[in-house]
Amino acid sequence: MSETTKRTRRYVLAERxxxxxxxxxxxxxxxxEDVPVPRLQAEQVxxxxxxxxxxxxxxxWMNDTPSSLPPSPxxxxxxALGAGTVSASEHPDFxxxxxxxxxxxxxxxxxxxxxxxxxxxxxxxxxxxxxxxxIAGQTAWLGMHDIGRPRKGETVVVTAAAGSVGSVAVxxxxxxxxxVIGVAGTPAKCTWVxxxxxDECVNYREDNVSAACSRLCPDGIDVIFDxxxxxxxxxxxxxxxxxxxxxxxxxxxxxxxxxxxxPLHNWFHLLFxxxxxEGFIYMDHEARFDEIEADLLPRLRTGELRSREHVVExxxxxxxxxxxxxxxxxxxxxxxxxxxx
Ligand SMILES: NC(=O)c1ccc[n+]([C@@H]2O[C@H](COP(=O)([O-])OP(=O)(O)OC[C@H]3O[C@@H](n4cnc5c(N)ncnc54)[C@H](OP(=O)(O)O)[C@@H]3O)[C@@H](O)[C@H]2O)c1
Numbered sequence: 610m611s612e613t614t615k616r617t618r619r620y621v622l623a624e625r626x627x628x629x630x631x632x633x634x635x636x637x638x639x640x641x642e643d644v645p646v647p648r649l650q651a652e653q654v655x656x657x658x659x660x661x662x663x664x665x666x667x668x669x670w671m672n673d674t675p676s677s678l679p680p681s682p683x684x685x686x687x688x689a690l691g692a693g694t695v696s697a698s699e700h701p702d703f704x705x706x707x708x709x710x711x712x713x714x715x716x717x718x719x720x721x722x723x724x725x726x727x728x729x730x731x732x733x734x735x736x737x738x739x740x741x742x743x744i745a746g747q748t749a750w751l752g753m754h755d756i757g758r759p760r761k762g763e764t765v766v767v768t769a770a771a772g773s774v775g776s777v778a779v780x781x782x783x784x785x786x787x788x789v790i791g792v793a794g795t796p797a798k799c800t801w802v803x804x805x806x807x808d809e810c811v812n813y814r815e816d817n818v819s820a821a822c823s824r825l826c827p828d829g830i831d832v833i834f835d836x837x838x839x840x841x842x843x844x845x846x847x848x849x850x851x852x853x854x855x856x857x858x859x860x861x862x863x864x865x866x867x868x869x870x871x872p873l874h875n876w877f878h879l880l881f882x883x884x885x886x887e888g889f890i891y892m893d894h895e896a897r898f899d900e901i902e903a904d905l906l907p908r909l910r911t912g913e914l915r916s917r918e919h920v921v922e923x924x925x926x927x928x929x930x931x932x933x934x935x936x937x938x939x940x941x942x943x944x945x946x947x948x949x950x
Contacts, residue, residue, distance in 0.1 A: 611647070612648060613646050613647070615646040617718040618641065618643075618716065618717050618924060619717070619924075620638045620639065620687045620715035620716070620928070621639045621685065622681050622685065623636060623638065623639035623684070625673050626668075629672050629674065630668065630863060630869065630935075631864070649698070652700050652723055653698075653699050653721065654697070654698045654703050654709070654721055654722070655718060655719070656713055657693045657695075657949065658691045658693040658716060658717055658718065658719055658947045659691075659694065659946070659947055660693070660739055660946060660947060661690070661713070661945040662743070662744060663927060663931055664689075665861050665934050667687075667688075668935070671687070678892065686716050686719075687715040688715075689714055689715050690710065690711070690712055690713070690743065690744060691713030692710035692713075692736065693710075693947075694708055694735075695709060700722075707728065710726070710727050711727060717924060727898065729742075730902070732910075733909070737909065740773055740942040741777060741905060742905060744773075744774075746777050746914070747894070747898060749774050749775075749781055749858075751891050751894055751897075752774075752858045753778055753832075753856070756887045759785045759831065760831075763787045764788045764790065764830050764832075764850075765787045765834060766822070766845060767807075768792045768833075769792070769836035769859065770792055770802045771794075771799070771802050772942075773917075773941060773942035773943075776917070776941075778858075779791055779802060779807050780806065780914055782834070790807065790809045790810070790811065790822075790830075791803075791807045791809070792837075793812065793813070797940075799812050811825070819847070829848055829850030830850060830853060831850050831854070832856065833846075834856045836859035837860070838859070839860070839862035840862065842873065843875050846875035849879065849884050852885075853882060853885075854885050854887075855879070855885070855887070856887065856889075916941065919933065919941045919942065920946055921943075921944070921945050922948065923946070924945060924947050924948070930943060
């Protein structure tokens with residue numbers, strides 16, 4: 610592939626992490642400067658990356674085992690969702706200045722096929738395309754609409770409720786007329802979940818989740834929107850109502866200190882109460898992203914849908930920021946403002 614005189618910076622996945630969860634040893638990610646930007650082929654687009662998304666899946670993609678997607682290839686730019694502006698185009702649908710998002714990778718300038726890009730709607734900040742209008746909103750919407758399907762008056766419990774997916778899930782459940790109980794890890798996060806309209810929020814680090822459920826959900830839980838799995842999910846299962854739905858959205862607890870996943874002991878409540886428990890991966894539903902956007906965009910524009918961001922500055926801040934998702938110190942959608950010098 611021929612090169613241009615333009616140079617960029619990026620992180621390459623240089624070796625696999627020694628353990629499937631937990632911190633990364635030195636050498637997993639290699640920072641490269643002065644990387645030549647390839648000349649565009651037909652259908653390709655050069656994007657100046659302005660925002661990059663760090664997601665729990667980012668850590669899984671570094672491993673040698675398939676997760677939501679196949680492993681990020683060794684020796685190539687590390688995979689990530691990003692948003693930016695088209696700076697050159699050989700694709701008929703994209704022109705210089707267009708605002709786009711997609712899998713752009715850990716780099717300042719990305720050459721990608723135009724077919725993988727989505728346009729960011731006019732008037733919407735680029736970063737929203739990685740948050741409420743992107744992975745967080747699409748995931749919460751699909752989990753709630755397809756699996757949770759809360760009805761007026763039902764009780765919904767959302768775990769990691771203050772997070773980017775969780776906080777949208779809380780708001781969508783409230784919009785359907787359900788009673789919503791959040792679970793989050795600090796008093797400040799619980800305050801935010803209540804500000805979003807949740808009826809209650811349990812701080813799982815201070816309160817016993819099981820005891821809180823028996824107090825707060827006297828008629829049982831109709832929908833569990835679970836981002837955590839393991840012991841947290843296990844504590845909720847004894848409270849499922851008849852015909853409840855359990856949305857398996859995430860399993861972030863398996864990253865706990867690198868100890869790996871905890872078993873479920875209370876699975877039999879699913880049987881006795883005729884419960885449907887189902888996992889999903891939002892990327893499988895790309896064909897529906899326009900439909901989801903059409904529902905979420907007006908709510909974003911009117912301010913009905915609220916979100917928080919935890920922004921770190923510069924590409925080189927990304928490796929150290931990743932762990933905040935797993936120790937709970939991120940305070941909203943974890944984004945890197947890529948910046949260019
Ligand atoms: N199915 C899909 O297609 C899909 C797509 C995107 C994301 N997801 C999943 O959705 C979940 C949330 O992702 P996100 O991007 O929105 O992240 P996030 O919620 O913004 O951040 C992660 C939060 O998880 C909580 N957490 C971490 N370890 C925990 C543990 N051991 N027990 C309880 N809570 C823990 C922490 O909050 P606290 O301080 O409250 O503990 C942390 O802030 C993840 O599991 C992710 O994998 C799934």
